Amino acid sequence: MSPIIFYFDDLSQPCRAIEIFLLMNDIPHDKKKIKLAKGAQYSDEFVKINPFKKVPVIDDNGFILTESVAILRYLCRQYNVQDHWYPNNSKLRARVDEYLEWQHIGTRAPCALYVWDKVFTPLLTGVGTNERRLNNSFKRMEDSCNCINDIWLKDGKKFLTSYSISIADLLGVTELEELKLTGYDPKEGRPALAAWMERVRNATNPHYDKVHSRLNNLSKKYSTKAKL
Template sequence: MSLELYLDLISPPCRAIYIFAKMNNIHFNYFPVDLLKGQHHSKEFEGLNILKNVPVLREGTFILTESVAILLYLTRKYSTSICWYPPDVQLQASIDEYMAWEYEGLHMLMKKVLWVKLLIPKIMGQEVPKQKIDDIENQIQTNIQLFSDHFLKDKLFITGENICLADLMAAVEMMQPMGAEYNVFKDNPKVNEWHKRVEERVGSTLFQEAHERLLTINSWDPSILEPSVRENILIMIQSITK
């Protein structure tokens, strides 16, 4: 029974799953789903995932969505190194705590800054007001500091001396603004050094491979958008900029 992963590597959770599977020599068939082309709204994809989002894992008739569930499934199914999700219940709780915080604490902010600094101007042909961008950037720096003070503290990684799922997820989230050439690490040397350690453990070649689509997104041409896709994007833009 083959493992299938449906991913768009512009998405941080998808990158985390891609990197994790590659690092742990988990063989999978990779099915790219282009979010910017609206492929996740196709009838074919809806038949796979009614939620119309990525990532998606499929093994035979078993289908799993949501990145945390997928990562935990892979650690258990393929008996990966215990460093990723240690058996110690307190270390597990630390990882769970970060993963519960991540969506509001990092994911939405990192997504917003990519859109307001790059994608919205490309699609709409006009800049987002500077005050809006400044507000998002200020909140990002506040939450990066929270990550440093609460989750990382004085440790090499979130659970101590070894990389875990939370480190991988956090590292790929913090890369998202790089697509808009905004470096969230420059004002926090401790988080910057942590991020370098994560990339080193992953391996620079794999880390860069997983981020290639993000780091070349500036060359994306929004004129190719179909009307229905553009309409969906405009609705999302309204929620981001309100």
């Protein structure tokens, strides 16, 4: 069988989660970068692959799959990966699924919206985001971080859904890493969240740092102090 073709952009949070997973599990794959900032997702060639015009996408020997959660679940079932990533035990798997269902509006939407309002709107338009809108998106982002610290990681849990790392942790941590672009540090004042992020990083390094290298470099260039 040929390696998976992985269509990605390394500034995409879910793309980074999938790449860490592929590397951690030694799943053979060839990377094809789709430069979102240059509109490569709108090319005729890519639209044939994903008519939704988004990454990530995988092509597993002719089986094309979009959407990060679906991709990670598929990889866990299709390839010989350790059980902790997506457990076979029904109750443990349900806990992972519980976070995955919450993730879209609980973590991804508020964090991505704040990054967009704080960094990309001024960068692309030359005009700052409306102060009321920015305050609202900042509050939603902070509420999301608080939920992870106070609810998902309560009772001394080491990871989001249990005491072992899972695909939920990869999706969650990559969203919070994106906040570096704004100069906001979600770890400050949240000891459980801070320890969890470091735990995920340690469990997946050196891949974690490698996959986040471009984000880290850009954060030095674009980040501003998130003072509202």
